[in-house]
Amino acid sequence: xxxxxxxxxxxxxxxxxxxxxxxxxxxxxxxxxxxxxxxxxxxxxxxxxxxxxxxxxxxxxxxxxxxxxxxxxxxxxxxxxxxxxxxxxxxxxxxxxxxxxxxxxxxxxxxxxxxxxxxxxxxxxxxxxxxxxxxxxxxxxxxxxxxxxxxxxxxxxxxxxxxxxxxxxxxxxxxxxxxxxxxxxxxxxxxx
Amino acid sequence: xxxxxxxxxxxxxxxxxxxxxxxxxxxxxxxxxxxxxxxxxxxxxxxxxxxxxxxxxxxxxxxxxxxxxxxxxxxxxxxxxxxxxxxxxxxxxxxxxxxxxxxxxxxxxxxxxxxxxxxxxxxxxxxxxxxxxxxxxxxxxxxxxxxxxxxxxxxxxxxxxxxxxxxxxxxxxxxxxxxxxxxxxxxxxxxx
DNA sequence: TGCAACCGAATGAACGTTCAGTTGTCAAAT
DNA sequence: ATTTGACAACTGAACGTTCATTCGGTTGCA
Numbered sequence: 001x002x003x004x005x006x007x008x009x010x011x012x013x014x015x016x017x018x019x020x021x022x023x024x025x026x027x028x029x030x031x032x033x034x035x036x037x038x039x040x041x042x043x044x045x046x047x048x049x050x051x052x053x054x055x056x057x058x059x060x061x062x063x064x065x066x067x068x069x070x071x072x073x074x075x076x077x078x079x080x081x082x083x084x085x086x087x088x089x090x091x092x093x094x095x096x097x098x099x100x101x102x103x104x105x106x107x108x109x110x111x112x113x114x115x116x117x118x119x120x121x122x123x124x125x126x127x128x129x130x131x132x133x134x135x136x137x138x139x140x141x142x143x144x145x146x147x148x149x150x151x152x153x154x155x156x157x158x159x160x161x162x163x164x165x166x167x168x169x170x171x172x173x174x175x176x177x178x179x180x181x182x183x184x185x186x187x188x189x190x191x192x
Numbered sequence: 193x194x195x196x197x198x199x200x201x202x203x204x205x206x207x208x209x210x211x212x213x214x215x216x217x218x219x220x221x222x223x224x225x226x227x228x229x230x231x232x233x234x235x236x237x238x239x240x241x242x243x244x245x246x247x248x249x250x251x252x253x254x255x256x257x258x259x260x261x262x263x264x265x266x267x268x269x270x271x272x273x274x275x276x277x278x279x280x281x282x283x284x285x286x287x288x289x290x291x292x293x294x295x296x297x298x299x300x301x302x303x304x305x306x307x308x309x310x311x312x313x314x315x316x317x318x319x320x321x322x323x324x325x326x327x328x329x330x331x332x333x334x335x336x337x338x339x340x341x342x343x344x345x346x347x348x349x350x351x352x353x354x355x356x357x358x359x360x361x362x363x364x365x366x367x368x369x370x371x372x373x374x375x376x377x378x379x380x381x382x383x384x
Numbered sequence: 385t386g387c388a389a390c391c392g393a394a395t396g397a398a399c400g401t402t403c404a405g406t407t408g409t410c411a412a413a414t
Numbered sequence: 415a416t417t418t419g420a421c422a423a424c425t426g427a428a429c430g431t432t433c434a435t436t437c438g439g440t441t442g443c444a
Contacts, residue, residue, distance in 0.1 A: 008423085024303045026218030029399055040425040042402080051400065105301035109294070111216045113360070149354070149363040150372045157353030161345040168305070171341040180342045188376030200389085221433055232391040234436080243434065 009047050011037040013058050021102040025055065025110065056115050059107050062100045067126040069093050079142040080186065086133070087159060087182050094163045101163055130155075144191045154185050197253075201239050203229040205250050213294040217247065217302065248307050251299050254292045259318040261285050271334040272378065278325070279351060279374050286355045293355055322347075336383045346377050 005013070015036040019028040030051055034041040048054040070089045073082055094101040107113055134151050137143040143151065158181055165171045197205070207228040211220040222243055226233040240246040262281045265274055286293040299305055326343050329335040335343065350373055357363045 006423095022303070027303060030401080031399075034426095041400090042426065043424055045401070046423065102301070108356070108360075109297035109301050111214070111219060117361070146372045146376075147363075147369055149357055149365060150369045150376070153350045153353040153357065153373055154376050157349040157351070158345045159349070161349030161352065162341070164300070165341055165345065168300075169309070171339075173341060177339055177342045180338045181345055184338075184342070184346050184380030185376070188380045198389095222435080223433075226392095233434090234392065235390055237435070238389065 006047075008037070008039055008043060011039060012044055012047065012054070013061060016054065016058055017062075017099040017103055020106065021099040025106060025112070052112070052115065055107070055112055058103070059112070059116065062103060063124065063126060066090075066093055066097075066100065067129070070126070071129050079137055079140065080190070082133070083137075083186060084182055087155065087185070088178070090156075091159055091163065091178060094159075095166070098167055102167065105160075105164070141191050143189045146189065151189060154189060158185060198239075200229070200231055200235060203231060204236055204239065204246070205253060208246065208250055209254075209291040209295055212298065213291040217298060217304070244304070244307065247299070247304055250295070251304070251308065254295060255316065255318060258282075258285055258289075258292065259321070262318070263321050271329055271332065272382070274325070275329075275378060276374055279347065279377070280370070282348075283351055283355065283370065286351075287358070290359055294359065297352075297356070333383050335381045338381065343381060346381060350377060 012033060015033050016028070019033060019036060022028075030044055031041050034044055044054065048057060070086060070093060073085050073089075077085065130152060131148060134143070134148050138145070162173055162177070162181060166173055204225060207225050208220070211225060211228060214220075222236055223233050226236055236246065240249060262278060262285060265277050265281075269277065322344060323340060326335070326340050330337070354365055354369070354373060358365055
């Protein structure tokens, strides 16, 4: 996939992220996105055939960007170290890109996600990488005999909830909370 | 809060749940809710002053109903038993009420949740009960020294992710997955 | 008889999308 | 070196639809 974007297209993406976080999908009209991006309404339709396509393309773009950040880990680390690293990278990414997190949350819980379900879900490199990371752990007896979905529920679910609590303003997690949580998960999934 | 609803009001609630699960908030017009509930459009406005109020009232109604189901646990069980029971009850409730789960997900990730944030969040009996359950565990040294939000992230986060995966059609969790997961969490949070 | 419950067509605003036109760019032709 | 032409990038007013909300009227019960 091409990650090099024109200025205008990038501005449209950024504006959409910001406005969707604040007002939701249906609360942000195309006209508002255009204004915020310093672009004419029609220009958006030069890049995207519809609002739906804009949303879906933005989703795929963010997913790719996120994956690039999270999985850039050097070889040579132990399994446990990589386990901790991936979790912390993802947490860090969401902390630094709250609009992306909010966009993902809204996207997954909306009917938009249907549009990516069949074809595209198999193109989810992040899911693939997590799957391979899981299988490596199983093969090397690093983690105990559970399914991928138990593994991923513990791994991603806790993280998602923590970020959501932060964003919701309920709680500001500190370093100890984070290390407690990843310890909880690691102790739960590791072998013996 | 009054949980006794008129027939029409209940029908409106049920229709909203069903349609929102299928088409999302902005994808379900008031007229469609009315039709599905065998009611005139105007009737909805007899019960609710606006669509926003309908959504927020429905949220509070569902939250209450869910709490009634999840926390009906007899005294006399051990802490660990209650820990497992609450988790499984919640999972069961969401499995039996997928539209409620989907509604919650959409609600929390949308700007609607802002409408409940300040005043109403303190009226969340479920959060209160979980908090007290947590504090009991701390006081009796059943669980180790972590914050409530680490605790709840592990407890609810995993569950939410598992239900979401189910709903999304990625995976159908079986009994072993469920018991694996709750074991992972319990082992992670229990004392020593 | 009065009032709450209920009805559904009408209203008006909001919004996604279109389109006729303008601007900028760059390579080929002169 | 300058002109030409063609096409992509871009503009924003206008269109048509959709939808939340209103309201004048009807029904049924106490």
